Amino acid sequence: MTPLAALAAVGVLVVLALVAGLVWRARDGRRRTGRGETVDAADAGGLGSRATLVQFSTEMCARCPQVRRMLGQVAAGHDGVLHADVDLTHRTDLATKYRVLQTPTTFLVDGDGTVRARFNGVPLRADVEEALGSLPALQEA
Incomplete structure (x- = not known):
C-alpha cells in the first residue's frame, strides 16, 4: 500500500469515527417511547402509585450519581x-431482560409497570418532567 493510500484510509476512518461520535452524542439522553415493555415491581424494588423513575446503573458509572440526584429531586417534587436505582453490577440478568446497553439508562414506568419513556444516557431534567407530565394520572393532579 502506498503512503498516499494509507493516509487516505486513515482520513476516511477519522471522518467515520467523527460522524459516529456526533450521532452517538446527539442521541445520548434523548427520550424514547416504551414499546409496550413492562417492569416487574420486584426488579425495581417496588413501584410508585403514579409513576416510577427506574434508573439502571453500575458501580463504575461516572455519570450515574448526577442522574441519581436529579431523578431523586424530580421524584420528590x-x-x-x-425513584428506584437498580445496580446492574450484581444483577446482570436485568441488563439482558430490559435490553440495557449503557448506564445510566432510565425508564419512566407508570403505576401498572408499563414503560412509558426510556432515556439512554444522561437525560435532561426538562425532558423527564415533560415525560412525567404526559402521563394521564399526573395531569389530573
Whole structure:
C-alpha cells in the first residue's frame, strides 16, 4: 500500500469515527417511547402509585450519581412518584431482560409497570418532567 493510500484510509476512518461520535452524542439522553415493555415491581424494588423513575446503573458509572440526584429531586417534587436505582453490577440478568446497553439508562414506568419513556444516557431534567407530565394520572393532579 502506498503512503498516499494509507493516509487516505486513515482520513476516511477519522471522518467515520467523527460522524459516529456526533450521532452517538446527539442521541445520548434523548427520550424514547416504551414499546409496550413492562417492569416487574420486584426488579425495581417496588413501584410508585403514579409513576416510577427506574434508573439502571453500575458501580463504575461516572455519570450515574448526577442522574441519581436529579431523578431523586424530580421524584420528590411529585406525589406518587418513586425513584428506584437498580445496580446492574450484581444483577446482570436485568441488563439482558430490559435490553440495557449503557448506564445510566432510565425508564419512566407508570403505576401498572408499563414503560412509558426510556432515556439512554444522561437525560435532561426538562425532558423527564415533560415525560412525567404526559402521563394521564399526573395531569389530573
